[in-house]
Amino acid sequence: MRTSALPASWYGDPEIHARERRAIWGREWLVFAPAARLAFPGRYVAGAIAGWPIFVIVDPDGSLRGFHNVCAHRAGPIVADGHGSSGNLVCRYHGWAYEWDGSLRKARDFGDGPIPDGLRLPPIRVERWRNLVWVCLDGEAPPLGEALGGFADQCAEFPMEAFQFTHEQVRVLACNWKTYADNYLEGYHIPMVHPELSREIDLRRYSVEVFARDGYCLHSAPPRDGAANAGRWLFRYPNLALNVYSDGMNVERIFPDGPDRTLVVYEYFFRDPDDPANEEAVKLSGVTLDQDQAICEAVQRNLDAGVYRSGPLSVKHEGALAWFQSRLEQAIG
Ligand code: FES
Numbered sequence: 001m002r003t004s005a006l007p008a009s010w011y012g013d014p015e016i017h018a019r020e021r022r023a024i025w026g027r028e029w030l031v032f033a034p035a036a037r038l039a040f041p042g043r044y045v046a047g048a049i050a051g052w053p054i055f056v057i058v059d060p061d062g063s064l065r066g067f068h069n070v071c072a073h074r075a076g077p078i079v080a081d082g083h084g085s086s087g088n089l090v091c092r093y094h095g096w097a098y099e100w101d102g103s104l105r106k107a108r109d110f111g112d113g114p115i116p117d118g119l120r121l122p123p124i125r126v127e128r129w130r131n132l133v134w135v136c137l138d139g140e141a142p143p144l145g146e147a148l149g150g151f152a153d154q155c156a157e158f159p160m161e162a163f164q165f166t167h168e169q170v171r172v173l174a175c176n177w178k179t180y181a182d183n184y185l186e187g188y189h190i191p192m193v194h195p196e197l198s199r200e201i202d203l204r205r206y207s208v209e210v211f212a213r214d215g216y217c218l219h220s221a222p223p224r225d226g227a228a229n230a231g232r233w234l235f236r237y238p239n240l241a242l243n244v245y246s247d248g249m250n251v252e253r254i255f256p257d258g259p260d261r262t263l264v265v266y267e268y269f270f271r272d273p274d275d276p277a278n279e280e281a282v283k284l285s286g287v288t289l290d291q292d293q294a295i296c297e298a299v300q301r302n303l304d305a306g307v308y309r310s311g312p313l314s315v316k317h318e319g320a321l322a323w324f325q326s327r328l329e330q331a332i333g
């Protein structure tokens with residue numbers, strides 16, 4: 001386990017980013033969308049994960065299908081980024097059409113001349129767990145259930161399927177994705193960066209427990225008023241923060257958008273979508289996000305400045321960072 005932080009150069013080096021694309025983003029199971037966005041035939045969600053453009057679509061039988069959003073002709077996209085509906089798989093560039101299994105059906109008006117056999121949309125793995133759709137670009141990875149292990153057990157008592165997806169916040173941060181993930185993994189900064197949050201929780205009892213075998217950690221922060229802590233704050237390697245309560249949940253995903261930009265996608269689910277308190281909860285989490293964004297962007301500027309190489313990690317507060325950074329270092333070799 002690491003006792004010092006990763007070298008500053010890892011937070012922006014294009015070569016490290018290229019290695020992470022293959023060893024992390026091309027290999028792990030990742031939450032891709034709320035299942036509510038993929039509830040009917042034809043519904044799709046598309047987007048790039050660390051420079052891998054992919055989409056998931058519901059076929060006419062209601063099954064989830066996932067593909068790289070890259071046509072076999074000259075790499076055009078099949079669907080536009082975002083979410084919507086499409087009754088077929090037709091490339092938006094020259095109109096080649098694909099079967100639902102991804103094989104080429106028709107090369108529109110191609111004329112004479114050979115088309116090699118076996119052209120297709122490259123498939124990706126898709127699985128649904130509870131009310132979330134996950135993807136994995138690695139054909140050799142274990143099935144999702146096996147990969148989740150004890151992480152799934154942590155959520156078992158919460159009625160996630162009863163929660164409705166209502167709000168979304170998307171942020172682009174001027175920092176490497178690890179700068180933001182590191183920040184998520186410790187509560188050490190809370191008194192300095194989040195004064196509102198520190199008034200609500202008993203920071204002396206803030207703890208982060210690491211479950212290394214199953215690749216996740218569990219934050220606990222008892223509320224100051226002594227109320228029972230009814231929720232779970234989980235972080236799953238490499239990029240998922242899941243806060244789940246009895247009456248709702250937040251899903252926060254952290255992606256690289258190149259070596260020096262990070263996409264944070266925050267999705268909110270509530271048991272009662274009409275409860276006026278929901279707006280307030282989303283607003284408050286936006287304030288916390290603003291505070292984390294500001295400190296992460298300031299840290300990134302300093303990492304880039306060339307005066308800092310690495311510093312010590314606190315055993316008391318930064319054990320989850322030590323785990324996360326060690327695992328990452330191992331993954332990219
Ligand atoms: S790139 Fe898809 S049809 Fe030409």
Ligand SMILES: [Fe+2]
Binds near residue numbers: 190193292
């Ligand atoms: Fe924070």
